[in-house]
Amino acid sequence: xxxxxxxxxxxxxxxxxxxxxxxxxxxxxxxxxxxxxxxxxxxxxxxxxxxxxxxxxxxxxxxxxxxxxxxxxxxxxxxxxxxxxxxxxxxxxxxxxxxxxxxxxxxxxxxxxxxxxxxxxxxxxxxxxxxxxxxxxxxxxxxxxxxxxxxxxxxxxxxxxxxxxxxxxxxxxxxxxxxxxxxxxxxxxxxxxxxxxxxxxxxxxxxxxxxxxxxxxxxxxxxxxxxxxxxxxxxxxxxxxxxxxxxxxxxxxxxxxxxxxxxxxxxxxxxxxxxxxxxxxxxxxxxxxxxxxxxxxxxxxxxxxxxxxxxxxxxxxxxxxxxxxxxxxxxxxxxxxxxxxxxxxxxxxxxxxxxxxxxxxxxxxxxxxxxxxxxxxxxxxxxxxxxxxxxxxxxxxxxxxxxxxxxxxxxxxxxxxxxxxxxxxxxxxxxxxxxxxxxxxxxxxxxxxxxxxxxxxxxxxxxxxxxxxxxxxxxxxxxxxxxxxxxxxxxxxxxxxxxxxxxxxxxxxxxxxxxxxxxxxxxxxxxxxxxxxxxxxxxxxxxxxxxxxxxxxxxxxxxxxxxxxxxxxxxxxxxxxxxx
Numbered sequence: 001x002x003x004x005x006x007x008x009x010x011x012x013x014x015x016x017x018x019x020x021x022x023x024x025x026x027x028x029x030x031x032x033x034x035x036x037x038x039x040x041x042x043x044x045x046x047x048x049x050x051x052x053x054x055x056x057x058x059x060x061x062x063x064x065x066x067x068x069x070x071x072x073x074x075x076x077x078x079x080x081x082x083x084x085x086x087x088x089x090x091x092x093x094x095x096x097x098x099x100x101x102x103x104x105x106x107x108x109x110x111x112x113x114x115x116x117x118x119x120x121x122x123x124x125x126x127x128x129x130x131x132x133x134x135x136x137x138x139x140x141x142x143x144x145x146x147x148x149x150x151x152x153x154x155x156x157x158x159x160x161x162x163x164x165x166x167x168x169x170x171x172x173x174x175x176x177x178x179x180x181x182x183x184x185x186x187x188x189x190x191x192x193x194x195x196x197x198x199x200x201x202x203x204x205x206x207x208x209x210x211x212x213x214x215x216x217x218x219x220x221x222x223x224x225x226x227x228x229x230x231x232x233x234x235x236x237x238x239x240x241x242x243x244x245x246x247x248x249x250x251x252x253x254x255x256x257x258x259x260x261x262x263x264x265x266x267x268x269x270x271x272x273x274x275x276x277x278x279x280x281x282x283x284x285x286x287x288x289x290x291x292x293x294x295x296x297x298x299x300x301x302x303x304x305x306x307x308x309x310x311x312x313x314x315x316x317x318x319x320x321x322x323x324x325x326x327x328x329x330x331x332x333x334x335x336x337x338x339x340x341x342x343x344x345x346x347x348x349x350x351x352x353x354x355x356x357x358x359x360x361x362x363x364x365x366x367x368x369x370x371x372x373x374x375x376x377x378x379x380x381x382x383x384x385x386x387x388x389x390x391x392x393x394x395x396x397x398x399x400x401x402x403x404x405x406x407x408x409x410x411x412x413x414x415x416x417x418x419x420x421x422x423x424x425x426x427x428x429x430x431x432x433x434x435x436x437x438x439x440x441x442x443x444x445x446x447x448x449x450x451x452x453x454x455x456x457x458x459x460x461x462x463x464x465x466x467x468x469x470x471x472x473x474x475x476x477x478x479x480x481x482x483x484x485x486x487x488x489x490x491x492x493x494x495x496x497x498x499x500x501x502x503x504x505x506x507x508x509x510x511x512x513x514x515x516x517x518x519x520x521x522x523x524x525x526x527x528x529x530x531x532x533x534x535x536x537x538x539x540x541x542x543x544x545x546x547x548x549x550x551x552x553x554x555x556x557x558x559x560x561x562x563x564x565x566x567x568x569x570x571x572x573x574x575x576x577x578x579x580x
Contacts, residue, residue, distance in 0.1 A: 004072075008046040008079045009037025010054055010062060011118075014087040017103055021057065021096040023112065033100070034112035035080070046079035054083075058090035067154050068135070069118060072312070079154075080118060141226045141237040150312035152250060158222070158239045159246040164308040165196055165227060165234040165292055166260045167300030169499055170509070178279035179506065180299070184498040186285045188229050196227035200291045201238045203245055209261055210290045221245035224292060232498070233300065238292075249294060250311050257298040258308030263288035274508045450478050458485040461518050464525035479507055486510075486517050493520035 012019035012035075020033040038053040040046065051062050065081040072078075090099055102108070107119060137160065143149040144162050151162035168184040186192070200211065202219035211219075221242035228235055240246050249256055268284030298308045451472045459469040472481045483501040490497045496517050501510065 004077055005075065006040040006046070006077045007037055008040065008050040008053070008081065009035040010050050010065065010081050010083050011035050011068065013082060013084050014101065017087070017101040019090070020100055020102055020108070020111075020115075021090070021092065022098040022100075024095055024097045027095055029112050032110050032112040032115075033108050034115050036096075037078075047081065050079070050081050057093055057095055059093075060088065060090055066156060069149075070154055072150065078114060137239070138226065144237055145226060145228050145235070151310040152240075152246070158241050159250075161238045161240055161249055162235060162310040163201070163238045163258050163292065163294075164298070164300060165199075165224065165236050165258070165289075166262070167233045167302070169232060169302075170502070170505065171299045171302050173299055176279075178281055179274070179509075180281045180283060181499075181509070182283050183495065184232055185494070186283070187234055188232070188498075192234065192286075192289075193227040193229070195289055196224050196234065196236055199224040199289050201240065202291050202293050203242075203248075204295055205259065205261060205293045210263060219293075221294070236292075245294065249309050252311065255306040255311075256294055256296060256309050257301050257306035259293045259295050259298040259300070261290040261293065262286040263290055272508055272512065274506045278506075280506065280509060451481060454478065454482055454485065457518070458489075461489060461521050461525070464522055479510065482510060482514060486514055489517050489521040492524040493517045495520075 019035075021036055023030050023032050023034055025031075036053050036057040038049065038056075040049040041052075044052070047065055047067075050065060054060050054062050062083050065083055068080045068082045070077075070079050087101055092099060100108075111119070137155045137158070140149065140153050140155050141160055144151050144153060144160055152159045154160075166182065166187055168182045168187050170179060170181050172179050200216065200220055201222040201224060202211070202216075203221055204219065206212075206215040206219065208215070222238050222240035222245070224236045225239055226237040240249065248254060262283075263286065264284055265287040268287065270282040270284070272280040272282065274280055294309065297306050301307055455469050455471065462469040469485060476484075483505070487501055490499075490501070493516055496513050499513075501513065505513075
């Protein structure tokens, strides 16, 4: 991978003018007008590099610098700072042929491409000002939300991140071992967005779930601003002030997510129980949005990769020398090669044994690591007990060597991996169990009656809408067929129109959804549009299978049409000749 080129520059602002310098033939883009700027030297921060470049190119010592923008296209990283100054005459070095103080918007035609992009970028015109130095944190936040700027952006004393506040639909809470349904109409609203403003952003959930004074002080890292709807989720821009949190959230090797804590009023939620005994919580309208936590994995990742924090521009500062960076890259390459060889060897060994044996081996390995960890803990307890039994006896404090520490670290790491493997296996098993019922199979004779019942029930609703329920397909499961029947009718149901009836949806939840969707669709079929005078035919099937047609509306034309003659147009009136 090519090394990232990092650079920084300064835009000097004096009243309504900015300073531009003309690049000499010794520079890239010669003859273009730009800001004093240059690449970062080993161990430099962007701000230190910007100050150094001003001393070298202008013989000017900067005092107060404010970061204006940050960009990273995967090849080049550039940080622009603003310095508000009294107009001065710079002393140029060999990198510049000329300078000018120019009014905002009256720029020369041959601007450096990077400067052109900065001065012409829409996000810098958000406040209808041609002065990019007047951009506020709200302007930057809006540009991140719209995708014009990557997340995060450093602004003054904070970092602005795009983070997820909450998702909607169905998810599984491993902590409570329950499924949860979060209805979109309770969250994807202007009211909920307004309630999100100022909500605290914390690191990890507190033990009691909601914040108190102590937990707030210990965990707070920022707050929510500018919430917005993205698909079926609520997102927002988070103002993060804590430097450690910014580093963690920006680290491309350590993806983090988010998890909200919402409090409900008594009686707002409903609880069902699935066939296997798993609780299924149907949430009502939230009474309180307590906080949004930055965590390793969130409920609304729905079993996928961590995706609650967008970090497109990893801008952590590097203090490594070129030699250290090369050594690190070589070590990482060797580690990757060793891992690849080990993975290939393991894959070859796994391929030589049956699937049941591979699964058993993985389980035994995970359990073995877990047992080793428990044995180590038991030994530690015995040592503590022995020391306690020797009451007044002074025992020398054990000396821990570097090898002991390394062994402890390896044991702890093995324990964590075992826990993660077991947790992942359990989640995978549960997901497979849910999906198993949706696999195509041959329809048994005993199932035909169930399919016919489902079709007849749906047809009574479809026919009321002037349609016919589709027939089951070969190899389709009963659960899949019921979901296929319900989907076209969802648009008539306020509660279920935006919720996807996915293959993972449990049967008990589908039964509840089916009742509501069918009932709402039937109400819709019998609802007459007050703005229309035409009658509308409504077809229903009675208990004996007979079809009965009813009409709703204000005009008899619908049912009288077959008995009415064609309309005639009078073109002239003939007079009776006998009457002169």
